Amino acid sequence: MKIKKILVSQPQPTTEKSPYFDISEKYNVKIEFRPFIKVEPIFAKEFRTQRISIPDHTAIIFNARHGIDHFFRLCEEMRITIPETMKYFCVSESVALYLQRYIHYRKRKVFYGATGKLAELVVIMNKHPEEKYLFITSDVQNEDTISTLEKSKITYDKAVMYKTVSNDFGPDEEFNYDMLLFFSPVGISSLMKNFPDFVQGDIQIGCFGATTAQAVHDAGLRLDIEAPLPGVPSMTMALENFLKENNKKARK
Numbered sequence: 001m002k003i004k005k006i007l008v009s010q011p012q013p014t015t016e017k018s019p020y021f022d023i024s025e026k027y028n029v030k031i032e033f034r035p036f037i038k039v040e041p042i043f044a045k046e047f048r049t050q051r052i053s054i055p056d057h058t059a060i061i062f063n064a065r066h067g068i069d070h071f072f073r074l075c076e077e078m079r080i081t082i083p084e085t086m087k088y089f090c091v092s093e094s095v096a097l098y099l100q101r102y103i104h105y106r107k108r109k110v111f112y113g114a115t116g117k118l119a120e121l122v123v124i125m126n127k128h129p130e131e132k133y134l135f136i137t138s139d140v141q142n143e144d145t146i147s148t149l150e151k152s153k154i155t156y157d158k159a160v161m162y163k164t165v166s167n168d169f170g171p172d173e174e175f176n177y178d179m180l181l182f183f184s185p186v187g188i189s190s191l192m193k194n195f196p197d198f199v200q201g202d203i204q205i206g207c208f209g210a211t212t213a214q215a216v217h218d219a220g221l222r223l224d225i226e227a228p229l230p231g232v233p234s235m236t237m238a239l240e241n242f243l244k245e246n247n248k249k250a251r252k
Contacts, residue, residue, distance in 0.1 A: 001178065001204075003029055003204065003243060004030060005029065005176065005179075006029055006031045006180075007032050007033075007034055007181065008020060009034065009037075009180065009181060009183060010035060010181075010183060011033060011035055012033035013033070019236035020033075023236060023240050027243045029243065036167055036182070036186075036187040036191060036194075037164050037165065037186045037190055038165060039138065039162050039163065040162065040165055041161075041162055042074075042139075042160060044074060044077045044078050047074055047160075050160060054159070055080060056132060057132045057157065058132045058133075059088070059089060059125075059128065059131040059133045060087070060088050060133070060134050060136060061134065061149075062090045062096075062099075063090075063095070063135075063145065065098045066162055067136035067137065067138075067161065068095070068098050068099060068102065070136070072102045074161055084107065085109075086109075087108075087109040087110075087111070087128070088109070088110045089125055090112040090113075090121070091118055091121050092112055092116035095112065096111075096112040111124050111125075118145055118148050119148055122149065125154050126152055126153045128154075129153045132157075133154050133156035133157070134157050135149060135157070135159065136159055138161075138162050138163060138164045139160050140163075140184070141158075142184075142209070143211050144209070144210065166186070166189065167190060168190075169195075175195065177203065178203060178204065179203065179224075179225075180203060180204070180205050181206045181208075181235060181239070182206070182208070182212055183208045183209065184209070184212055185212055185215035188207075188212065188215040188218075188221075189215070200221050204224040205221055205222060205224055206224060206226065206239065208226075208228070208235045209228075225239065226238065
């Protein structure tokens with residue numbers, strides 16, 4: 001089957017350097033970006049039920065920009081002043097640089113991994129075992145992330161500061177794609193919620209992450225593309241490999 005139209009269930013890249021655009025041009029496919037999930041805030045009243053004291057911690061762990069936005073939003077709402085001695089541990093440089101919206105970046109202690117993988121950040125955090133860490137997350141957590149933190153040498157608390165919910169499709173919104181790419185189990189749940197009579201047929205489904213792959217199987221769907229795998233660290237690499245093979249078959 002010739003792949004002509006692909007839905008990537010993520011926000012559209014903010015830079016033209018995204019590999020998705022290169023793939024679109026190279027393989028003559030139309031790639032659209034439309035998140036199946038969205039983020040909603042948790043407000044102070046609900047957050048207080050977690051019985052977490054932010055000032056009791058000396059270091060904050062961020063694995064997403066959403067976490068940064070909602071951390072500082074809640075601190076403002078609860079009138080909490082973050083001391084200049086607070087340390088920030090970010091999963092990637094891009095997440096770390098996002099802190100500049102809220103702090104004097106050069107005057108604070110900010111740490112981040114080079115590869116964007118939490119396992120690498122944990123190596124850095126293990127060098128600061130005396131810190132009292134607060135991990136900022138949504139109500140839906142990646143099992144691999146929690147497992148990685150549990151195996152570390154650090155002491156941390158988990159603070160749920162935002163919710164990940166289904167981003168429903170409108171009645172007039174078209175849904176005609178040859179391939180769907182997902183990045184979280186919630187995305188699969190959203191697909192089945194929006195389209196309860198969904199029949200996969202020839203539609204190719206790809207996903208990133210073991211928990212998302214499991215969600216695909218649990219939903220009774222066929223998984224055609226998976227990442228990361230040995231030698232295939234990213235979704236874009238897995239997609240390009242698939243399209244390359246698909247085009248070869250189409251020529252035969």
